[in-house]
Amino acid sequence: MIWSFQRGDERTTCQLRADPRGPGYDFVVVAADGHETTERFASSQRAFERWTALEQELLHKGWTGPHGQ
Numbered sequence: 001m002i003w004s005f006q007r008g009d010e011r012t013t014c015q016l017r018a019d020p021r022g023p024g025y026d027f028v029v030v031a032a033d034g035h036e037t038t039e040r041f042a043s044s045q046r047a048f049e050r051w052t053a054l055e056q057e058l059l060h061k062g063w064t065g066p067h068g069q
Helices: 044-060
Strands: 004-006 009-017 027-030 036-040 064-068
Touching: 009 044, 036 044, 036 064, 044 064
Parallel strands: none
Antiparallel strands: 004 009, 004 064, 009 027, 027 036
């Protein structure tokens, strides 16, 4: 799943995907400045909890979304 958030002309994208190296999940965030971070989780529940926390953080900072892709 890929979601994006917008604030003015800025855009941040988030992707939650199965880890291609084996069991687990990757949570990939590409910030508005192009900086990419990847966090790895053993369970889908932990990955979704992280996604929810980031969503709330972005909304609190004035971003709109999530917009699905």
